Structures are given as C-alpha cells and as structure tokens.
Amino acid sequence: MATLRDDLKSLIGARSANPLAEKLGITTVGQLLRHYPRRYSDRGALTEIAGLEQGEHVTVMAQVVNANVRSMRNRRGSILEVTITDGSKQLRCAFFNRAKWHAERLRPGKTGLFAGKVSEYRRTLQLAHPEYELLDEMGASAVDEFVSEIIPVYPATEGMQSWVIARCVRQVLDLVEIEDDPMPPELLAAHGLASLDSALRMIHRPPDFDSLDVARRRLKWDEAMAIQLIFAERRKSAVSRPAPACPAVAGGLLDAFDARLPFTLTDGQREVGEDIAADIAQPHPMNRLLQGEVGSGKTVVALRAMLQVIDAGKQAAMLAPTEVLAAQHARSLRELLGDLGCAGELGAAEHATRVALLTGSMTAKQRKQALLDAASGAAGIIVGTHALIQDTVSFADLGLAVVDEQHRFGVEQRDALRSRGAEDSSPHVLVMTATPIPRTVAMTVYGDLEISALRELPAGRSPITTSVVPAAEKPAWLERAWQRIAEEVGKGHQAYMVCPRIGDEPPANNGEGRPAISVLDMAAELEHGPLSELRVGVLHGRLPADEKDALMRGFAAGKVDVLVATTVIEVGVNVPNATAMVIMDAERFGLSQLHQLRGRVGRGEVPGLCLLVTDALDGTVARERLAAVESTLDGFELSRKDLELRREGDILGAAQSGKRSGLKLLSLLRDEDMIADAREAALGIVADDPALGNHLGLAHLVTDLVDPDRAEFLEKS
Numbered sequence: 001m002a003t004l005r006d007d008l009k010s011l012i013g014a015r016s017a018n019p020l021a022e023k024l025g026i027t028t029v030g031q032l033l034r035h036y037p038r039r040y041s042d043r044g045a046l047t048e049i050a051g052l053e054q055g056e057h058v059t060v061m062a063q064v065v066n067a068n069v070r071s072m073r074n075r076r077g078s079i080l081e082v083t084i085t086d087g088s089k090q091l092r093c094a095f096f097n098r099a100k101w102h103a104e105r106l107r108p109g110k111t112g113l114f115a116g117k118v119s120e121y122r123r124t125l126q127l128a129h130p131e132y133e134l135l136d137e138m139g140a141s142a143v144d145e146f147v148s149e150i151i152p153v154y155p156a157t158e159g160m161q162s163w164v165i166a167r168c169v170r171q172v173l174d175l176v177e178i179e180d181d182p183m184p185p186e187l188l189a190a191h192g193l194a195s196l197d198s199a200l201r202m203i204h205r206p207p208d209f210d211s212l213d214v215a216r217r218r219l220k221w222d223e224a225m226a227i228q229l230i231f232a233e234r235r236k237s238a239v240s241r242p243a244p245a246c247p248a249v250a251g252g253l254l255d256a257f258d259a260r261l262p263f264t265l266t267d268g269q270r271e272v273g274e275d276i277a278a279d280i281a282q283p284h285p286m287n288r289l290l291q292g293e294v295g296s297g298k299t300v301v302a303l304r305a306m307l308q309v310i311d312a313g314k315q316a317a318m319l320a321p322t323e324v325l326a327a328q329h330a331r332s333l334r335e336l337l338g339d340l341g342c343a344g345e346l347g348a349a350e351h352a353t354r355v356a357l358l359t360g361s362m363t364a365k366q367r368k369q370a371l372l373d374a375a376s377g378a379a380g381i382i383v384g385t386h387a388l389i390q391d392t393v394s395f396a397d398l399g400l401a402v403v404d405e406q407h408r409f410g411v412e413q414r415d416a417l418r419s420r421g422a423e424d425s426s427p428h429v430l431v432m433t434a435t436p437i438p439r440t441v442a443m444t445v446y447g448d449l450e451i452s453a454l455r456e457l458p459a460g461r462s463p464i465t466t467s468v469v470p471a472a473e474k475p476a477w478l479e480r481a482w483q484r485i486a487e488e489v490g491k492g493h494q495a496y497m498v499c500p501r502i503g504d505e506p507p508a509n510n511g512e513g514r515p516a517i518s519v520l521d522m523a524a525e526l527e528h529g530p531l532s533e534l535r536v537g538v539l540h541g542r543l544p545a546d547e548k549d550a551l552m553r554g555f556a557a558g559k560v561d562v563l564v565a566t567t568v569i570e571v572g573v574n575v576p577n578a579t580a581m582v583i584m585d586a587e588r589f590g591l592s593q594l595h596q597l598r599g600r601v602g603r604g605e606v607p608g609l610c611l612l613v614t615d616a617l618d619g620t621v622a623r624e625r626l627a628a629v630e631s632t633l634d635g636f637e638l639s640r641k642d643l644e645l646r647r648e649g650d651i652l653g654a655a656q657s658g659k660r661s662g663l664k665l666l667s668l669l670r671d672e673d674m675i676a677d678a679r680e681a682a683l684g685i686v687a688d689d690p691a692l693g694n695h696l697g698l699a700h701l702v703t704d705l706v707d708p709d710r711a712e713f714l715e716k717s
C-alpha cells in the first residue's frame with residue numbers, strides 16, 4: 001500500500017518521475033498530490049487572453065483560427081504561424097521546426113491547451129514554439145479515460161507542461177489509495193469534512209464544480225491544522241515551563257498606585273487587567289498579546305501588571321523598539337508612578353520602587369549604575385530596547401517582560417526572552433501592539449499567544465479628522481494645508497510633518513518616478529517658504545540618541561513648533577499639545593502605519609487634524625488606500641481593508657519567517673471560522689498528545705505543509 005511519503009520513482013518510474021523532480025522539486029506522492037491545479041477549464045471553454053502578461057509561462061485553452069506555413073526570408077526552411085483565439089482576442093504562435101507536421105495537427109477550429117512563455121512580436125502577444133495538446137487527441141494520449149468535462153490546469157513551467165503533470169497525477173491516483181487519513185475520524189465527522197483520499201481525487205479530477213468546493217474545504221482544513229498544531233505545541237511547551245508566581249499582595253505598590261490613579265479605568269482596561277493579574281499569579285508563564293489602538297491606555301495596563309510583579313518581590317522589564325521610545329517609556333512610567341517610583345531619592349513613598357533606563361547611548365557611568373540596579377534588584381522596572389534581552393544585562397529576578405510594539409518583535413526574540421528568568425524559569429510575557437490586526441491574522445502570526453484587545457478609547461479623547469490632499473490635482477489644497485499648520489501654531493499648538501525618507505542617502509532613483517520627499521529637503525524648504533516664521537525641528541533615526549532625546553524633550557516642552565520627522569515618531573510618542581500632522585507622499589506608507597502615525601495627534605483636549613498629502617491620482621489603488629484611512633478611525637476595520645488590498649502571501653510569509661510556505665488554499669480573509677475551529681481542534685489534540693506520537697500522520701502533515709525547520713519539535717517524536 002502506497003502512502004503520501006512514498007517515492008514517486010518507484011511508483012511511476014524514473015522516466016516520469018525525474019522531470020517532476022528536476023523541474024518542480026516534486027519527489028513524493030504527497031508532494032505531487034498536493035500540487036493542486038491552479039484553475040480549471042470547462043472542456044472547451046477558452047481562457048481569456050487579454051489578461052496574459054509578458055514573460056509569464058502560461059497554459060491557455062484556445063482555438064486555432066488559422067495556420068500558415070511560409071518560408072523564411074533569410075534562412076532556409078519554413079516557419080509555421082498559427083493564430084489562436086479565446087473568441088475575442090488573438091494570440092500568435094510560431095513554430096520553427098517540423099512546421100508541416102504541426103500544421104497537419106493544428107487545423108483551424110481545433111481546440112486545445114497551449115503552453116509557453118508569453119512574448120511580444122510586432123505589438124501582438126505571441127507564444128514562441130509553444131507546447132500544446134489538442135482536446136480530441138487527449139483521448140488517445142495517456143489521459144485516456146478522461147470523462148470529466150473539467151480539465152485541470154496545473155502550475156507548470158518550461159519543460160513540464162500542465163498536461164504532463166495531469167498524466168502523472170492520474171497515474172498515481174490510479175495506483176494508490178490513501179487509507180491512512182491523518183485526520184482523526186471524529187474531527188472529520190464533527191466538521192463535515194471529506195476523507196483525504198476523496199478530497200485529493202476530487203481536486204485533481206472534479207466530476208463537477210460542487211465537488212471542488214468539498215475537496216477544497218478538506219484540503220484547507222489540513223493547512224489550517226498544520227499551522228495551528230505548531231502553535232498549539234508552542235503554547236503547550238511554553239506554558240509547561242516554570243514561572244515565578246506573582247499573586248497580588250494587598251496593601252502593596254499596586255494598591256497604592258490604584259488609589260491615586262487620576263482617572264477611572266475603562267471596562268476594557270479592567271477586564272484585561274484581571275486576566276493578566278490571574279495569569280501572572282500562576283507558576284506558569286503568561287504569553288499574552290494585548291492589542292489596542294494608539295491611546296487606548298495600554299501603558300497603564302502594563303504598569304499595573306508590573307507593580308503586581310514587584311509586590312511579589314520580582315522585577316519587570318519593558319522593551320521598546322527604539323531608544324527614543326525606551327527613554328519616553330521610562331519617563332512616562334516615572335511620571336505615572338510619582339513618588340512611588342523614586343526609591344532612594346528624597347521624598348520617596350514607602351515601599352517605592354525605581355525605574356532604570358538602559359540604552360546603548362548612555363555614558364559608561366550611567367550604564368554601570370543601571371546595570372547595577374538591575375542586577376541588585378534595586379530597580380523594580382528596567383526599561384530598554386530589545387537589546388536588553390540579547391545583552392549581558394543580568395536581572396536579580398525577572399518576573400515579567402512587557403514588550404511594546406509587537407510588529408518588530410518576532411518569535412525568535414520571544415524565545416530568547418523565555419530563558420531570562422531566574423533558575424530555569426521563564427518570565428511572564430506581555431506583548432503590546434498598537435497595530436490592530438484581524439483575528440485570523442493574529443491567530444496565524446501570533447498563534448502561540450493568548451490574545452486580548454482594548455477596543456474603546458478612554459473617555460474624553462478628542463476626535464481626529466483625516467483629509468487627503470491631492471497635491472498634483474489641487475495645488476491650492478496644499479497651500480491651504482500649510483495655512484492650517486500655521487493656524488494651529490498660532491493657537492499655541494504644535495505639528496508634525498512626516499516624510500518617507502531622511503535625505504542624506506543617495507536617492508534611490510531607479511527610473512520609477514521622483515524620489516520620495518525627504519525630511520532634510522522638507523525642513524530646508526519650510527525655512528524659506530510657507531512656514532519660515534515657525535520654529536522647525538528635524539528628527540530622524542540617524543541622529544545620535546542623545547540628540548534625538550533632547551529634541552523630543554524640546555518638542556514636548558513646546559520649544560519647537562513643527563517637528564519634521566521620519567516614522568521614528570510612529571510609535572509611542574505622546575505630546576498632547578501636538579494637534580496637527582501632515583504626512584508627505586502619504587501613498588508610500590502602509591495603511592496601518594498611517595493609522596499609527598495619526599494617532600500622535602488628538603491626544604489632548606483639542607481635536608486632531610491629519611493631512612495625507614499625495615501626488616497619486618484619483619482612481620488609483622494608492623488613492624483608494626488613502627481614502628480608506630480617511631474614512632475610518634477604527635483600526636480593526638482598517639487592518640481588514642489593508643489585508644484585502646495586500647497579498648496574503650506576505651502575511652503568511654512573515655508567519656513562516658519569510659520562507660516559502662506550503663499553504664496553497666487557505667485564505668486568512670475568507671477562512672476565518674475554519675482557522676478558529678482548527679485552533680480549537682489542535683489544542684485538543686496537543687493537550688493529550690503533545691509530541692503527536694499517537695498522531696504520526698498529523699506530525700507528517702506539519703512537516704510536509706509548513707516549513708520543516710519550524711516543525712522541528714515533531715522530529716523528536
């Protein structure tokens with residue numbers, strides 16, 4: 001009995017198997033059967049020619065219009081020119097060898113599959129000496145009993161045509177029966193899924209289009225399970241490690257902090273806070289993702305967790321993606337804590353703690369003190385960049401790590417964190433992100449984390465108005481934009497101006513339009529132009545850290561009217577007096593990035609204003625994206641739109657650490673419910689059988705469908 005892992009060579013012979021291996025890297029039965037058709041042709045239904053692109057290898061169903069042999073002018077021999085059509089558009093095919101023989105077969109009116117690389121010849125598209133297979137010859141070929149009206153078209157390459165693949169698939173399907181379905185029968189029954197054997201048969205040789213849906217549902221399920229099994233295992237192994245239990249202590253720092261909190265927590269902050277409090281009281285590590293809009297109040301939630309940990313005699317670390325942000329976090333934590341945060345200083349409260357800041361740019365002396373405070377336990381909270389975890393920093397007893405801004409903090413870094421607790425224990429981990437992502441993306445990209453969200457903003461938040469400024473079409477609007485900035489400053493407020501690049505690098509001008517507007521050019525222009533009266537500051541990532549820090553502090557203190565910056569201000573920066581933002585070349589930023597950026601304004605009493613300046617023209621996708629940002633302030637809705645406008649491969653790619661993924665059918669957008677079901681099912685299986693020792697088929701599914709490196713845990717079984 002053949003199985004999915006069997007070698008193709010022994011099954012269909014080297015002559016058929018070798019080309020598959022050489023051209024497509026397919027060597028096993030499973031790899032071939034999971035090489036699904038890209039699309040299907042209704043027998044005789046022609047493929048649209050209009051959409052073909054030059055340079056692509058294509059397989060089209062088309063009909064011969066005419067075929068003419070003519071002799072070549074400057075060479076001996078003859079050439080066959082064949083015109084094929086989809087009924088409206090035509091494609092030229094040229095044959096340079098055996099012209100007469102091909103002409104015999106390619107009679108006008110004949111229909112078949114034609115495959116080759118699309119090129120251009122005298123301003124019409126052509127296939128140079130294509131491979132082809134005619135419909136009425138298919139019966140005579142190896143595809144003999146082809147009864148179906150639906151013809152599969154496979155992802156093919158030069159030298160390995162769709163119909164050759166179809167023949168091999170058919171040969172294999174005739175020889176094997178997949179009896180050992182990896183999916184437990186209860187699961188199949190519970191979710192109404194077809195068996196693997198019938199799903200594979202149907203996807204390759206669908207008797208009708210309805211059965212295709214049935215087949216796809218089952219095969220998608222396999223993909224969803226493969227991912228979720230990995231995450232389920234990761235979660236299980238993370239949770240089974242020891243962690244410092246930090247139960248709440250009555251009358252401690254947390255209680256003192258709560259008692260003086262100048263505002264009431266939102267319902268969301270309270271609920272998430274309770275979940276976290278319960279988690280970190282356990283002797284197993286918390287691994288939680290907290291999503292929340294910019295300004296939703298994540299910092300307070302994190303600080304309360306840190307205080308509970310300090311009350312239990314442990315330390316907390318807070319990691320930020322940049323030094324600017326780390327410094328800012330340290331400052332705002334100290335502010336929030338007041339005299340609860342200045343242990344060792346005059347006027348400190350009883351059982352106060354200390355916040356230590358550790359960055360690469362500190363003086364040796366400052367650094368030494370901070371390291372000492374971390375190692376001795378004098379500092380309850382240590383704030384730094386992500387380098388804190390790779391570094392030689394030693395903690396007296398790290399109980400909790402709070403990671404701000406997840407989208408720059410990957411799986412590997414989370415793993416590195418796990419080893420930083422005392423005596424083999426793992427600290428609790430709270431990851432916070434201001435980029436809301438749809439549920440399925442979260443389950444796929446951060447599947448090993450519990451997920452919480454703050455969906456409401458604290459009361460009293462001012463609204464943000466966003467407007468697109470089409471500078472190319474309406475130059476007067478740009479003038480008006482500068483006026484608006486001047487007006488804001490006139491009212492005593494401040495503004496940000498964001499540009500896509502710094503400007504001290506050679507502009508990457510690869511012939512694709514003008515280079516992006518730069519911070520340095522913009523600042524120079526402002527000084528001599530519309531905002532020459534205003535105090536302009538320049539901030540970007542290549543300034544020395546102390547300069548950045550001084551500048552941010554100056555801006556926060558109101559000493560700068562307009563801060564011209566790169567996206568370094570994207571995250572975390574909090575200056576309530578800044579009420580306006582202009583984003584130049586806005587179409588060059590991602591949607592969530594724009595959303596994140598505009599969250600810097602409207603943080604005070606005054607409504608915020610965000611202007612998206614663009615040269616993109618009305619009707620382009622770029623403008624559609626900007627219109628989406630204009631139309632909603634709901635980050636979750638926006639992230640969904642973003643997903644629709646982006647290619648999904650990018651997201652799955654990120655989940656697979658950039659490696660090519662074996663996921664072919666699953667869609668994060670459309671298969672939300674299935675992914676959730678699979679997550680549930682995977683957790684159930686891994687709970688009883690963590691190493692999948694009793695589910696060898698599932699273990700193989702994971703290694704075969706997902707990157708084998710990421711599935712290394714299964715190899716141990």
Ligand code: ADP
Nearest residue numbers: 263264265266293294295296297298299300458
């Ligand atoms: P995030 O980190 O989620 O972007 P912050 O934690 O920085 O947001 O909070 C933004 C501002 O809102 C801070 O000034 C914070 O003190 C304030 N804030 C937080 N929670 C509340 C609340 N429940 N009510 C009023 N203001 C709040």
Ligand code: MG
Nearest residue numbers: 295298299572
């Ligand atoms: Mg924040």
